[in-house]
Amino acid sequence: MNQMDVRLAKMARKGDRAAFAELVELYKDKIFHLAYRMLHNKHEAEEIVQETFLRVYTNLEKYDENQKFSTWIYRIGTNLCIDRLRKRKPNYSLDAEMNDGEGTDWYSMLPSPDETPDEQVMLSETQTEIRKSIDSLPEKYKSVVILRYLQDLSLQEISEVMSMPVTTIKTRLHRGREFLRKKLEHIL
CATH class of the missing domain: 1.10.10.10 (Winged helix-like DNA-binding domain superfamily/Winged helix DNA-binding domain)
Known part of the structure; x- marks a missing residue:
């Protein structure tokens, strides 16, 4: 599979949209599962998949063909997940009232476990x-x-x-x- 990935990446780099679409097909589920397992949020995992392929597309010229394509794309996806987890850290008080005029606090906004x-x-x-x-x-x-x-x-x-x-x-x-x-x- 590694040689096929490299070939597809080379073709996509030259503007072959079908080759890029094939890379997306090969890796979208794998990146989704990685992101979902790290973030535990379907919507965020879907966003990570989109961001990953956007980064892949815009950085294809930086891809080193001497390394496995899977390693490169997993690195991009993992880094995006780690960034998302870091941004997620709460910097607010759970007891603080929200500005909706109804006296709602942050506890009521947390998803049920x-x-x-x-x-x-x-x-x-x-x-x-x-x-x-x-x-x-x-x-x-x-x-x-x-x-x-x-x-x-x-x-x-x-x-x-x-x-x-x-x-x-x-x-x-x-x-x-x-x-x-x-x-x-x-x-x-």
Whole structure:
């Protein structure tokens, strides 16, 4: 697949819209799943997919054909997710009244943590616990664990995506697994 990706990227770089559309088809679901697992918001994940392909399209001339296309696109998607997570950090008081004249506070605007009926059917208790545990990982471990175990990237690929040495990736993966093991001891 790597050679096909490189060929498609070269063709898209020369203005071949069909080649770019094929790249989108190949990667849109993978990037969506990556973004959804990192952000847990369907709308934001869809936005990340669009932003990723916009960046890919506008930066095709910067793509180094000596590296895997998948690594390059995952790096773009992961960085966009990390940026989104950083911007998400609340800088407001939950008790502050909003300016709608109705005395509504931020608590009433927070989404319910309850699963929808569809999600309850789809996820077993164990899967739910594992997902919650992954969600609770510190950000630096979370992205590495998601890329390794949910996106099935190799340590070398994660190293390239995150622009970090493989030794750092191994350390973060180990610490992330230890964190998860402690969290999940009671259910497994």
